[in-house]
Amino acid sequence: MQKTYTPELVYYAGNQLLEGPVWSEKEQRLYFVSIEDEMIYRLNEETTEITSYPTNGPVGAAVLNKDGKIISAEKQGIYLIDPETKERTYLMQANEDERQRYNDGKLDPKGRFLIGTMGYGxxxxxxxxxxxxxxxxxxxLxxxxxxxxxxxxxxxxxTFYHIDTPTKK
Structure with missing residues (x-):
């Protein structure tokens, strides 16, 4: 028997580019990024409460590590963020090309962070x-x-899937 779902708007604040949803089973919260607004959001679907985490430049991805901390890929580098205290720790800068920003990242099945780039501007x-x-x-990679x-x-x-969007490869 096939399930049917009805989409429901759970958050709207006039953002232009919301991406990268990550569900925290432990917290029962949805994390997602607003790339251009330089923000990570955490949504409590039951209460509709939003927690905001400002980033250091456009944010291409935010994922949760095994400890429940946010790994954030921002224009100025990769950061670890404590979701409760909002304490930010700079980890590194993988992208050295100023013409690029981070775009789309995920943890692989072994817990490694994969993060891609794209042109900035x-x-x-x-x-x-x-x-x-x-x-x-x-x-x-x-x-x-x-x-x-x-x-x-x-x-x-x-099997790993990846797309280079403009080239369709």
């Missing part, structure tokens, strides 16, 4: 990358991209 063909961050070390996007894995974690 304009498209820069072939200059974006997909980074993998593990134990404080950064490696380039893919290069010669234009807009790193759409990260996902099969249920068994053996």
């Amino acid at each position: 304009e498209t820069v063909e072939g200059e974006a990358r997909l980074f993998i961050i593990e134990d404080g070390e950064v490696r380039t 893919l290069n010669n991209l234009t807009l790193s996007n759409g990260l996902g894995w099969t249920k068994d974690g053996h």
Whole structure:
């Protein structure tokens, strides 16, 4: 039997680009980013309470690590944020290209942070990358991209999906 769902508006504040929803099973809260507004939001769906976490420049992704802390990929670097105290700790800068900003990131099945880049202000063909961050070390997983996007894995974690949006590859 196929389930049917009815979409329901749960948050609206006039933002232009909300992305990257992450559900915290433990907290029963939804996290998402407003890239251009330089903000991470946490929504309590039951009370409609919103908690805001300002970022240091456009934020391409926010994920939750195994300890429930936010890993945030912001124009000025990768940060660890305590969701309760809002304390921010700078971790590193994977992207050294000022023409790029972070776009779309996820934790892989092993808990490593994958974060891609895209042109900041304009498209820069072939200059974006997909980074993998593990134990404080950064490696380039893919290069010669234009807009790193759409990260996902099969249920068994053996197959990784990624799209370079403008090139459709």
